[in-house]
Amino acid sequence: MKYKHILNLSAGLILFCSCNTKNQSVNINISPDAGTNYKQGEKVEVKLDLPVDYKADSVVYLIDSVRIDTKKDGSALSVATDAYTLGTKLITAKVYSGGKEQEVSTNINILTAKTPELMSFEVEKVFPHDTSSFTEGLEYHDGILYESDGGYCKDGQKSSLRKVNITTGKVIQQADVDCNTFAEGITVIDNKVIQLTYHERVGYVYDKNTLKLQSKFNYMQGEEGWGLCNDGKHLYTTTTGTNQIFVMDKDNYRTVREIDVYDDKGPVNNLNELEYIDGMLYANIWEMDDIVVIDPKTGAVVQRIDLSTLYSKPQRQKDGADVLNGIAWDAAGKRLFVTGKDWPKLYQIKIVKPKA
Numbered sequence: 537m538k539y540k541h542i543l544n545l546s547a548g549l550i551l552f553c554s555c556n557t558k559n560q561s562v563n564i565n566i567s568p569d570a571g572t573n574y575k576q577g578e579k580v581e582v583k584l585d586l587p588v589d590y591k592a593d594s595v596v597y598l599i600d601s602v603r604i605d606t607k608k609d610g611s612a613l614s615v616a617t618d619a620y621t622l623g624t625k626l627i628t629a630k631v632y633s634g635g636k637e638q639e640v641s642t643n644i645n646i647l648t649a650k651t652p653e654l655m656s657f658e659v660e661k662v663f664p665h666d667t668s669s670f671t672e673g674l675e676y677h678d679g680i681l682y683e684s685d686g687g688y689c690k691d692g693q694k695s696s697l698r699k700v701n702i703t704t705g706k707v708i709q710q711a712d713v714d715c716n717t718f719a720e721g722i723t724v725i726d727n728k729v730i731q732l733t734y735h736e737r738v739g740y741v742y743d744k745n746t747l748k749l750q751s752k753f754n755y756m757q758g759e760e761g762w763g764l765c766n767d768g769k770h771l772y773t774t775t776t777g778t779n780q781i782f783v784m785d786k787d788n789y790r791t792v793r794e795i796d797v798y799d800d801k802g803p804v805n806n807l808n809e810l811e812y813i814d815g816m817l818y819a820n821i822w823e824m825d826d827i828v829v830i831d832p833k834t835g836a837v838v839q840r841i842d843l844s845t846l847y848s849k850p851q852r853q854k855d856g857a858d859v860l861n862g863i864a865w866d867a868a869g870k871r872l873f874v875t876g877k878d879w880p881k882l883y884q885i886k887i888v889k890p891k892a
């Protein structure tokens with residue numbers, strides 16, 4: 537992701553609509569107000585405000601179009617939020633009276649019950665990094681660092697896929713990408729390296745050993761390809777500045793399921809470069825110096841790592857473009873590497889609790 541623009545397609549913002557009614561002949565209001573936040577586990581009291589001379593014969597309640605309860609009158613409904621996933625839920629009441637139906641709806645946001653644990657870091661080692669590499673993807677496998685360098689030739693840049701010697705920062709092997717294509721996230725799985733592209737809506741599949749392009753596929757998870765990683769069974773991708781992570785089939789690249797990422801404040805947007813580490817997803821947040829640790833089962837952010845002092849903004853050269861972007865995990869050596877776009881260094885870090 538190269539250029540600044542406003543991208544906020546998160547469900548949390550889109551669905552902050554006002555309550556609405558359908559086929560309404562009398563004024564019925566529903567509470568809570570649309571967009572009200574609840575911590576997962578809290579109870580939601582859904583109430584209808586009916587006119588004094590109006591008698592409801594029955595009320596059917598639905599959440600995201602699934603019927604959850606029927607009441608014989610307009611009395612309040614209590615909903616246990618721990619039965620639901622994180623994110624925005626549409627609550628609808630179908631009110632029946634005298635053979636007529638009226639519908640009224642609202643929505644709520646279910647957020648994590650816990651605030652993410654704030655973590656810090658220690659630098660264990662520093663390695664050189666190619667300052668001409670606009671890092672869009674980073675992984676480490678069998679002693680080799682794989683890096684995706686993004687850019688268009690028309691902007692004086694060029695995209696590539698590289699194998700890098702981590703100690704020297706030198707390129708061992710490189711596959712150049714078409715001049716009109718902006719390379720994005722990469723991941724190594726089975727005997728292939730998969731590389732996304734920014735606007736081109738295509739993914740590339742390379743032979744891991746030769747870096748020869750084997751095939752292409754249509755990227756269907758969003759307008760823009762951003763980050764990519766895998767857990768050995770599935771691929772995970774971020775897209776277009778959202779809080780969504782799409783879980784993809786590793787062979788046909790179709791979406792298997794979607795993870796909506798939230799913390800205790802709301803959706804966590806701008807998820808960018810990814811890494812799968814010991815059952816958790818690590819994502820750096822575009823234009824921030826934070827990495828969030830996400831439980832892929834729930835989408836809950838469980839930790840937030842503050843890296844603002846690693847390569848601080850006053851040291852940077854590129855007027856905001858040279859942001860933190862790149863997380864790689866050496867599973868055998870238990871080493872965590874991070875870098876950024878055009879950064880001069882790649883850092884091996886250890887995540888620690890902040891000093892009191």
Ligand SMILES: [Ca+2]
Nearest residue numbers: 674810811863
């Ligand atoms: Ca990565």
